[in-house]
Amino acid sequence: MVPRQQKAEELRALGHNPYRNDFRPTHTTREVREAVGALPPADAEGAAPAAAGPRFRVAGRIVEYRGFGKATFVKLADRHERLQVYLRRDVLGEAAYALFKKAESWDVIGVEGYAFVTKTGELTLMAEQCVLLTKTLRPPPEKWSGLKDHETRYRQRYVDLVVNPGVAEVFRRRSRIVQRIRAYLDQRGFLEVETPMLHGTLGGAAARPFRTHHNALDLPLYLRIAPELYLKRLVVGGFERVYEIGRNFRNEGLSRNHNPEFTMLEFYQAYATYETLIELTEDLLGGLVREFGDGTTLSYQGQAIDFSRPWPRLSVAEAVLRGAQRSGLALDAAQLADEQALLAWCESSGLSQRSDALGQGLRAAAGHGQRLGVLFDQLGEAVLPQDRPVFVVDYPAATSPLARRNDADAERVDRFELFIAGREIANGFSELNDPVDQRERFRQQLEGRRAGDEEAMEYDEDYCRALEYGLPPTAGEGIGIDRLVMLLCDQPTIRDVLFFPHLRPEAALGRVSPRAVSERAAQSRRRLQSERPSSRPARLLDVLSDE
RNA sequence: GAGCCCAUAGCUCAGUUGGCAGAGCAGUAGACUUUUAAUCUAUUGGUCGGGAGUUCGAGUCUCCCUGGGCUCACCA
Numbered sequence: 001m002v003p004r005q006q007k008a009e010e011l012r013a014l015g016h017n018p019y020r021n022d023f024r025p026t027h028t029t030r031e032v033r034e035a036v037g038a039l040p041p042a043d044a045e046g047a048a049p050a051a052a053g054p055r056f057r058v059a060g061r062i063v064e065y066r067g068f069g070k071a072t073f074v075k076l077a078d079r080h081e082r083l084q085v086y087l088r089r090d091v092l093g094e095a096a097y098a099l100f101k102k103a104e105s106w107d108v109i110g111v112e113g114y115a116f117v118t119k120t121g122e123l124t125l126m127a128e129q130c131v132l133l134t135k136t137l138r139p140p141p142e143k144w145s146g147l148k149d150h151e152t153r154y155r156q157r158y159v160d161l162v163v164n165p166g167v168a169e170v171f172r173r174r175s176r177i178v179q180r181i182r183a184y185l186d187q188r189g190f191l192e193v194e195t196p197m198l199h200g201t202l203g204g205a206a207a208r209p210f211r212t213h214h215n216a217l218d219l220p221l222y223l224r225i226a227p228e229l230y231l232k233r234l235v236v237g238g239f240e241r242v243y244e245i246g247r248n249f250r251n252e253g254l255s256r257n258h259n260p261e262f263t264m265l266e267f268y269q270a271y272a273t274y275e276t277l278i279e280l281t282e283d284l285l286g287g288l289v290r291e292f293g294d295g296t297t298l299s300y301q302g303q304a305i306d307f308s309r310p311w312p313r314l315s316v317a318e319a320v321l322r323g324a325q326r327s328g329l330a331l332d333a334a335q336l337a338d339e340q341a342l343l344a345w346c347e348s349s350g351l352s353q354r355s356d357a358l359g360q361g362l363r364a365a366a367g368h369g370q371r372l373g374v375l376f377d378q379l380g381e382a383v384l385p386q387d388r389p390v391f392v393v394d395y396p397a398a399t400s401p402l403a404r405r406n407d408a409d410a411e412r413v414d415r416f417e418l419f420i421a422g423r424e425i426a427n428g429f430s431e432l433n434d435p436v437d438q439r440e441r442f443r444q445q446l447e448g449r450r451a452g453d454e455e456a457m458e459y460d461e462d463y464c465r466a467l468e469y470g471l472p473p474t475a476g477e478g479i480g481i482d483r484l485v486m487l488l489c490d491q492p493t494i495r496d497v498l499f500f501p502h503l504r505p506e507a508a509l510g511r512v513s514p515r516a517v518s519e520r521a522a523q524s525r526r527r528l529q530s531e532r533p534s535s536r537p538a539r540l541l542d543v544l545s546d547e
Numbered sequence: 548g549a550g551c552c553c554a555u556a557g558c559u560c561a562g563u564u565g566g567c568a569g570a571g572c573a574g575u576a577g578a579c580u581u582u583u584a585a586u587c588u589a590u591u592g593g594u595c596g597g598g599a600g601u602u603c604g605a606g607u608c609u610c611c612c613u614g615g616g617c618u619c620a621c622c623a
Contacts, residue, residue: 003574064583071580088580105573118581138557142572144584145559151615152558163558206623252622253548357620365623373623399623424622448623455623504614 007102008135016099018135023110026057030080033123036115051114056125058083059110059133061162062103064143072100073124076109077162084124085111092127100130105143106162108134154501167496174485174497177288178245181265181481184284190241190267195230197223197247203463204228204402206455207250210260223249227266228402228476229463232431235268235474236466243267245481256493257423257483260502268431268476274414277428277477278391281418282309285389285425285484292488300421300487306388313416314384315394316376323379339368346371366448369398369411384419391416395429401441401457403429420487428477435467 008018027035035054060076060083070089075082089097091113103109112129141147146163153160153167161168182192200219202209204226212221227244234242245265252258269276289298289307296308317336324331329349335341346352352362361374373396384390395415397405403413415429432438442464448456485497495501 066582066585067579068582068585069579071582073582073585075583084583086581090580118583120581120583122581122583124581139573140558142558142560144572147558149554149558149615151554154615208621250622253620255619255622256617258622361623370623377623453623506614 004104004135004137004139007104008137011099011102011132011135014099016132018132020131020133023059023131023133024057025059025078025110026055028080029058029060029076029078029083032056032058032083032115032125033081036123051116051126053114053116055112055114055128057110057112058085058125059108061108062105063140063162065105067101070097074109076111084118084122085113085127086118086124087111087127087130092130096130099132103132104136106136106138106140107132108136150495151503154495154503155506157499170485170489170491170497171499173292173489177292177485177488178481180288180291181284181479182245184287185241185243185267188241188280190243190269191239193231193234193239193242193244194246195227195234195244197249199224201458201460201462203457203460205248205250206457208252208454210249210251225250226264226478228478229460231266231268232471232474232476233463233466235270236469236471240270240472241268254502256495259482259494259498262494263481265479265481266476268474270472270474272475273430273473274416274428274475277475278416281426281428281477281479282311288484288488298487300490301492303386303421305386305421305487311389311391311418312385313391313393316372316380316392316396317394319380319383319392320372320375322383323375323381326383327379336372342368342371364453366451367398369396372396373399381419381422384422386422389418389420389425391418398444400429401445402432402438404432404434405437423483423486424480425483425487426477426479428475431471431474431476433467433471433473435464438467439464 011018035056058076058078060078062074063077063082064073064075066073072087074085074087076085087097087100092100100109110131110133111125111127113125113127115123115125118124141159141163147153147156147160153164157167161171186192198212198214198221200221202222202225204224205228207225209222209225212223213219214221226248227246231242231244243265244267245263247261248264249261250258252260254260269280286296286307286309289296293299293307296306298305298307317333320336321331321333329351331345331349335345346362351358353359358374358378361378362371365371365374376392380392384392393416394406394412395403395417397403397411397413400413400415403415406412406414413429413432415427417424418426418428432441442457442459445456446459449458482494482497485491486494489497491497
């Protein structure tokens with residue numbers, strides 16, 4: 001790092017601020033290319049560059065550097081693309097060229113000049129002026145192999161984004177996907193809204209929360225696990241079609257499908273049912289697949305997924321039956337449908353005695369509906385087709401405390417979950433708008449909490465009050481944006497569609513020089529000794545964030 | 548939280564049975580006015596993630612710790 005810093009100091013000594021901000025580009029790299037494309041074809045021989053042409057001012061990072069003594073080729077990267085710049089001592093002038101030679105790979109420069117085409121046919125800017133705008137103190141990763149180490153890529157995404165072009169492309173595409181979703185909903189009369197992320201009452205999903213605290217109000221708060229209950233309050237208030245795209249926080253383990261903060265689209269439409277939303281989902285996601293996939297098919301991690309409509313549906317019960325069959329367990333639909341028969345089957349088949357998640361889940365299940373839920377998660381999900389999106393339907397009411405009961409079967413709810421490539425992508429249902437039933441469901445959740453279910457919802461009294469003012473018949477849905485982007489960008493882990501996926505703190509990492517840490521600790525000790533005994537002891541974080 | 552795997556120069560990677568820590572790129576110095584991983588010459592750069600142990604001797608073997616990856620658990 002030192003030689004680069006020396007160059008920066010040398011520049012200062014020569015009266016040139018290595019971090020100046022007085023250069024205003026007139027064009028991006030792409031705009032130069034577009035402007036030149038409209039001009040007569042450049043001289044392919046390159047013998048007589050079009051010095052009479054227009055001048056362009058372009059700024060960017062030097063991502064390639066090839067020096068030849070009295071002339072240098074660099075490639076500048078800006079937010080659009082990369083453009084070659086040719087700097088010659090006889091064009092720039094002796095002094096300016098000498099200054100430019102203080103620049104090196106990954107420095108940011110601004111150049112002014114005219115466009116021409118080299119003899120190898122590459123559009124190039126002939127620099128007539130050049131200023132160094134930002135001196136880089138750290139060297140870039142190796143130019144051919146790039147940056148591969150996953151940990152460094154995630155921790156230092158700013159480097160990853162420059163050096164691995166495919167990474168930046170994923171995030172650009174993510175942005176376009178979200179734009180398309182917004183446009184789709186806006187066009188159908190949905191209003192984008194924002195609701196609180198700090199919640200006093202836990203609800204809207206089944207998850208363990210992050211807890212925080214409001215100092216001035218001396219109030220414990222949760223980071224929201226879902227915006228659902230607030231969005232439905234808005235429907236009560238007359239916003240019949242609303243949506244929110246925002247962060248949810250769930251205090252869970254990390255995996256290739258889970259990040260503790262993740263982005264969810266939730267939308268609600270009055271006078272609609274979950275069937276309406278199934279149609280909408282096929283239409284919305286089908287459109288995204290048309291744009292980002294290959295017609296009606298999408299290739300994900302080598303698996304072709306056929307999105308031609310209608311997408312297949314599978315009931316929870318059917319999935320469980322297939323899962324049992326695949327596991328070599330004899331189970332029929334009649335047994336599954338009857339509470340006592342299913343309980344007996346779980347015992348006699350030995351499932352309830354197992355020490356794995358299936359056995360534990362069955363023993364913890366409070367009733368038939370929860371038992372079905374456990375069996376679906378542990379047996380059913382594994383048999384869902386991989387080559388088609390699948391709507392799983394006919395969920396038990398016991399595991400869906402905010403969903404409307406089916407008119408024909410009060411133990412079921414009008415709900416679907418969309419699975420693609422084995423992952424849950426969306427969850428939608430006709431909303432429960434009967435306040436009396438809702439209060440009963442909250443009471444059941446409270447019982448679950450008392451029985452030790454940390455993920456059960458709290459009783460939201462104000463939400464019940466809102467329902468008592470009348471929630472029109474409504475359907476709502478949540479779509480996991482990160483997982484959707486994974487599909488549409490063919491990325492295997494959620495970390496690859498998040499700029500900064502959650503990692504353990506680096507300070508505890510051996511890569512931070514122990515000398516630096518002990519140095520800081522010593523400073524902190526000295527400071528503590530010089531302070532009054534009554535002062536608050538410095539914690540590790542204070543020490544590390546010092547400087 | 549559990550099991551398995553990984554950690555060597557700024558980056559990408561070698562490192563044999565336990566026997567003098569290496570290469571390429573980057574950097575530095577020099578040559579070079581149309582290159583495309585430019586080329587040529589010379590050269591700097593290491594707490595082998597951290598700690599302990601075994602050994603005459605540890606990058607290499609053992610244990611503990613830290614971080615990462617995969618699988619599982621959690622995610623109804």
